[in-house]
Amino acid sequence: MTDLPPQVLVLFGATGDLAKRKLFPGLFWLWRHDLLPEVRIIGSGRHEPEQELRDLVRQDAEGWDEFAERISFVASSADDGADLARAVSAAERELGEDARRLVYLSVPPSAAIGMVRMLEREGLNERAHLVLEKPFGTDLASAKELDEALLDVFAPDQLFRIDHFLGKEAVQNILVLRFANGLFEPVWNAAHVAYVQIDVPEEIGIEGRAAFMESTGTFRDMISTHLFQLLGFVALEPPTVIDERGLHEEKAKVFRALRPLDPGRVVFGQYEGYRDEEGVADDSDVETFVALEAQVDNWRWQGVPFFLRTGKALAQTRRTITIGFREPPLGVFGRTADGEPNELVLELTDDAEIYVDLRAKRPGPELEIAHARLTLDFDRAFPDAEPVEAYERLLLDAIKGDHTLFTSTEEVERLWEVCEPVLASPPPVRPYPQGSWGPAEDLPGPRGWRLG
C-alpha cells in the first residue's frame, strides 16, 4: 500500500468514452498494483446513466467487484453542484480528515469555464488537484480566458493540464535516450540531422465522437497538443535536472523558438464518407487529417524541417518519430547516396521499439553495401518489466502532485500563437479515401513520409 493520503476522485464526463476506455481501467490497474491510496470515486455528468455507473465501466478481472464498491454517480451541471458537494463531503467524512480531492474535468472547451465557477461556488476547489483535459480553449484568446478563470479559483500548483502522450513510456524514453547516453546528443542538431518526422496515423475513424470532431477537428485535437509536445521532447535543450521546472523551462524555450506556422506548408484532408457519419454536417469542412512542416528557429535546429502528420481512417495506426541524418561528406564506397540515409526511429506504440536504419557490408566475398537495422526491443531487453499505460502514470502523478509530465499555461498559450496563422486562414480540405495514407504527399518533404 502506498503512503499517499486517501482521495476522493471526482470524474466529470464519467459516462463518456475516455472514462470508460482509460480512466476507470487506469484507476483499477493502479488499485490492483497497490499504487492507489484508499479512494472514493464519484462519477458525475449532467444525466444519471441508465445503468449503474459501476456496471457501465465494468472490467472483467479479478478484484473488480471489491474495487467497484468505491464507485458511485452523482449528477451535476455548471448550474447545480449541490448534490455533488454533499457527496464529496460524505465521502471525505468516511475517509478521514486528511482526505484530499482530485477533480478530473473532461468537458468541451465551451463548458469548462462554467464548470470551474461551479467548483468554486460549491467550495470543491479547496484542497483539490484539478486535472484538465485538452483542448485548452480553441485558440489563444479562449485559452487565455480559460486560464484567467482557472487562476481565479485555483492556485497554479493545483492545476494539472493533461496531455496523455507525455505519459507514454516511449516519450520519456526520448529523454533517456538523449540524456542518459553519450552516443546520440553530440549528433542531435542541425549539423547532423537533416529532418525530423512525427507520424501519428490512426486507422480508427471518429468512433461516435462526431460532436467532438465537428467542434474540434484534427488540427486542434492532435497537432496543437500531442504532436507539438512530441516535437518539444525531441527538440529541447538538456535541462540541468529532469524535473518539473527543468522540463517546463526547456520545452517553453523550444515553443518560443517555434516559427508561427505557414498555412502554405499545411495540408488538411477529410476522409471520404466523413460527411455521412451520424452527427456530421453534410457540408462539413472539418479536417480529419493534417500534414505540416514546422521550423524551430534556434541555434540547434536552424533549417531542419519538422514534418508532423496525423489523421483518422488511414492505412495503419502508428506513433513514430524519425530522426533523419545527413549523408557522410564523401562517398568513399562510390555510390551510397541511394536516397535512404540513416534514420533513428522511435516507435511509441505499446510494442515500443527503437531502431536505427543504417548501411552495413553484406557478408560475402564482395564489398557490397546493404541496408540493415539495429533494434532495441523493449520486451526482449526487459522481459520482467510491466509497462505503465499513459493515463495510469499521469493519474498517479496528479494524485502525488507531480507536474513534471503535465503541460504549463505558458506552453499552451505559445502553441496557440504558433497555430494562429492556420486557424485564421486554414488550407482547403482535400478528400482522401479511407484506408489510404491521406494527402500527405501534397506536402513534399526531403524524403516523403515514413509509412508502410
Ligand code: BG6
Ligand atoms: C486523443 C485524441 O487525445 O488521443 C484522439 O482525442 C486520438 O482523437 C487519441 O485518437 C490517440 O491516443 P492514443 O493513446 O491511442 O495514442
